[in-house]
Amino acid sequence: MELNEILQVALRANASDIHLKAGLPPMFRVDGHLVPLKDGRRLPPEEVARMAFGTMSDFQKEKFKQTNEVDLAYGVPGLGRFRVNIFQQRGTVGGVFRVIPFKIQTIEQLMLPKVIEKLAGEQRGLILVTGTTGSGKSTTLAAMVDHVNATETCHIMTIEDPIEFLIRDKRSIVNQREVGVDTMSFGQALKSALRQDPDVILVGEMRDLETIETALTAAETGHLVMSTLHTLDATETINRIISAFPPYQQKQVRLQLGSVLRGVVSQRLVPRADGKGRVPATEVLLATGRVRELIEDKDRTKEIPDAIAQGNVSYGMQTFDQSLMWLLKSGVITYEEALRQATNADDFALRVSGISGTSDSKWDGFDAAPAPPAAAAPAPTPAPARPPPAPAAARPPSGPPPAKAAVAAAPAEDDFQIERF
Template sequence: MNLQIIDFENLMDGAVRAGATDVHITVGKVPRLRVDRKLVMGACHNIMERDTVLGVIEYVLSQLKGEEAAKRRAAWDSKKDVDCAFTYKSMVRVRVNIFRTEKGESIAFRIMQPRRFSVTEIGIPFPAVEFCNAKGGFFLVSGAAGSGKTTTLAALIDVINKTRTAHILTVEDPVEYIFEDNLSIISQREVGVHVDSFYSALRSSLRENPDVVVVGELRDLETTRIAIEMAETGHLVFATLHSRGAVSSIDRLVGQFPAGEQNQIRQMISESLLGILSQRLFAKKGGGLVAAFELLCATPAVRNLIREQKYGQICSTIQTGADYGMVTMESSIARLIQLGKISADSMNKDW
């Protein structure tokens, strides 16, 4: 093993021990870690020479196998960005984006900590967990980039896997957490490796007899359309969306479609939606991060407000909907402060 890779492994080992979520490597810069949402120096304080960064890129590509390795290498050689994931030292899943900048080649690593958190450890509201028992419908996990949506989705998949005999089909870009079959069987498909796109994966999934479909991200109109249609036809669909709240998530879903289709889409969402879980991360006292949640449950009143495009009134419904299991972001944050998990100062900075 050459010195470049030894330095890289020391950096990654230190990042895992520190509980870092991200590692950033760029030509001409000292590597940085993101710990508790702050960028800090890692174990390696050396400026990264171009040969070193290229060596790390080669190391990452060498961890891929078969057709995936060939596709990712061809993409990089043709000057395209590369998204991939691999298992580091047989213990940690790492999502990687390799890209070029004015300064030179760069790599962003997202570290999935070795042990997945349970729904209890994450603090997911119990009514949201109950949706794992639904036979069909559409459940959305929303939040800003880096807010822990993938971790929450993985915890919900674990619940289904441990409690139901179901076929769970996931479509991801890339595959992040690896699941082992328990009561359920789980088929994980990676965009760009096993299938060309989210849309084509969902279209073909209709012939693959899934009970539960997990969409890593609703990126475009056609993916969103077929995900909603699958929920309407009796599948339980989980998906994530980059959005900062339950109401804005509905607006964003509908807004993907041309004006002439929006009434129909609102009708479809109102009939198939189970709920929307929106989350934000806050710095935890003593180190680490903790999530606060907003939960919208699709009651008859909420469905009617969606159909009539009265999104503003949905906020009031969440505030008065505790009896239906709904949770406001404000009440979730207040509870974290009351439990001593976060400080009011931390809340003000992260809010």
């Protein structure tokens, strides 16, 4: 069986990942669970190696020989795009293929909170999307960037390893650079980006001190910077950034981060009640005055979860448990799954039962607030055609942001849809 045939079967099964390992049949991750290809034979080592090397360029083959691992993007016309990691284990070659949709879905289609659209419309500062591997960070970040692309006239620079979603120019100019192909490192590309007249800079991942430091500087000098971190929630995200710096710098970095941070979106994927895929449960932190104070004071950073919970009605922030409650009330997920995913399962169960828990103040006003539109299942019919967008003013380079009029989004492309997340 050829590689493209395996990938085609995986897409039909709505798999998010495809694993190739010598001695096993191809394995698919479907709704978070690994399952073998039905009636698939065990793959011999030489066949896995042939498939893996068939996805690489000469440069990538040379890199693999030197490091025994390589990241790359693999596209098949008419089939799909995949983020690939090829590696060596126990003397044999293995590979994992992550499915990347051709079409970037909107924030609404992904059932993300409406406040994320507002967050993506910030003129400057730092926005972080966090979560574990496979939690949909890249999908959410792509939706946010494409929202800017469709509604504003600006220059968007992306630095990725590898390039995942291909972002087409709409109202904005989008330049995408791949580490190892178009640039040598995140840090080097980010420093160069500051001299390329960017309005928005997407950094695929803040992996090291150099990248974090340059991203903070870029946000501080009037650019909107978006990136990801492998952290579970907003509090851990703040602590991770601070701890990346030497102790003597951390006080100053807290002040800098408190000044430039605009928001943190942390997410995890939860199985839908109807069995048709997964839906994101999200924690959303917005940088209010109180949140800035908590970031700047190391002894009070632990109070951030309370600030998020109590900022739901006034600011649109939400905790994971509040997000799960909306999804449960909307019938999107089951009670059992919501309880399993809840941060505080006992308090969540009491709340569902209508009994006040020990942390009941965190839910003040929550029941009275209207459910966000994103909690409803996406409509099966296509969206009506949008009118042509009116010209938009260019994003200002500095100074306080002017009030922006509502701008119509550019029409969506009629690309083939593969799979959400």
